[in-house]
Amino acid sequence: MSVLAVESLRVKLPIPGGDVTIVDGVDYDVQPGEVFGIAGESGSGKTISMLALLGLLPEHSTVEGTALFAGKELIGMPRRELRDIAGRDLAMVFQDPFTSLHPMLTVGRQLSEHVRRHLHLDRHAAEERAVELLEDVRIPDPRAALRAYPHHFSGGMRQRIAIAIALACRPKLLIADEPTTALDVTVQAGILRLLDRLRREQDLAVILITHDLGVLSSIADRVSVFYAGRVVESGARGDVLQHPRHPYTRALLDALPHPEAAKERPLVAIGGSPPTPGHIPSGCSFHTRCTHAVDSCRVDVPELRAVSDRRLACPVDPFSA
């Protein structure tokens, strides 16, 4: 059984002068213990679709569709009920560790307040748990760290702390939203290895959101590629990243620096820019930037169909094997 099954998720955010659709019917499911990668450019609806699950969208947003988490429907769940799941079974790590920790509260407090609430531990037990967690994420001198404040730590250390906070109640699913984007490359590698080890040790499912396919290639089991609020291609990591079939996935990969092949292959930028919400092109939303587009792409919205080893939303399918 999947940990999370999302179907036809649709999110509209309020803007002055009406609603704008950010997520336009996405489906995916996450299996226990796997890293599920979600890739796409900024503005493709990755983060918003996650915030929708936790009920963290701005007021007056509308969310449609279903999201079954451990057998419970998250969409439309009352806040009060959701609070017992959020932070306990379903945890989230945010992009920027410089802003996601409260600057005036000690690390210990931020590590243990929800543990005490969710797991009903007393102060002492919660502190022991906090020390354990900091050891788990390799923070030196965890006891001293409990009394320190976030600004005493570097960015990588803060993200480790944020991960420790998220994992404090042993969640079933961790949503990591661009957890390495704000960090140096060397620190990035450390964080990714940390996530990889933790999900092995704790049988944790991870949704890893990133715009960097290189990050996914190292630890994701399955990958979904988002474009303009829709899934355009999804499947096993090897299939999607080694043999991309959607022109957008292919373009993303071509735009990636390639250490081994740097000399022979120049980087190819994707022409144009991602559509802004509210100004999504008709038909296939990628057709304005696609070099393989045919006339029907301008009119027909491509469906995400199962094709051999993956699901693909491109009827042209120029790269079929």
Next chain:
Amino acid sequence: MTTVPTAIDEPPAASERRFWRPPGFVRFVLRRLAALVLLTLGITAVAFVLTQLVPSNAVATNLGEQAAGDPAAVQAFKHHYGLDRPLPVRYAIYLDHLVHGDLGQSSLTHDAVTHDLGQFIPATGELALYSVLFAAIVGIGFGTVAALRRNRPTDHLLRVASLAGISMPTFWIALVALYVGFFKLGWFPGAERLDPGVSPPPSVTGLYTIDALIAGKFSLFVQALHHLILPALVLAAFNVSLLTRFTRSAVLEVIGNDYVRAARAKGLPERVVVVRYILRAALPSVITVLGLVFANVLTGAVLVEKIFSWPGIGQYAYEAAVNLDVPAIAGVSIFVAVVYVTINFIVDVLYGVIDPRIRIT
């Protein structure tokens, strides 16, 4: 595509190993304290120079007509107060008297200024205390509610109310309150700290409400409080509005922060998110305004005490000013300035208590 090595164990990279420094909170407080002492010294200098600039004749105001005509008496008087010496020496003498608790003698009451201050300060202190307390609780509460209910009817209502409170001058509110609350409705007493003929509780703090409780006289406590309500509310009106507006914007500034979202993602109850995460982060700006509120109350006290016949420092300052009672003016100035500086010091220290990042800089 392999930008990431796939080894399993991961010691933090060297670039991650930067560590934290000791808090150094004591050093922070001492530094602020040193600044406090220097500031106070500066204030005495200003107060002293001002007294020298005021066109009043110390001889004429202090000596009787006959004595003023006697050169020897004038000489003795001038010598006693050092008036025959150059300015810097006079300042040194003044400072010397000051550290010995001598602010000179009021030409109006013919008592030592320190004695007068000691009499009037508790009345103002009590008024200010209740006024600031009320303003802080109501203003911060209103501001928080307005921010959390942004652009809803509650917010609009509070905006209009606080705009009104800020726009109306305090002396006008005082007169209206006195007219309605005392004269028309008769709900509140209109003057003094206690009813006529009632003797105050034995003095411990000088604050009648507290002294009454200490003495166990509950009815006296109620009476003192009853007398306080109208002037304290009048003094608070402007400050409630000020705090409402500042708290609202401070809360709005932090409400969209990632750590607030992260707190909700942890499943914390809304009450904890608001108090611990949002208000905590908004507090430094609110405390800055709270320092200002204290200053406003002291300034406003001059008018309000006059209108409510409140025997406080404001009335004393008023009388001193209109009668050119120079030692009293200087004494009040120094007292008020020291209160300002002390409040600023407390605000500075509170910053450090609230925001650990400030202790280091």
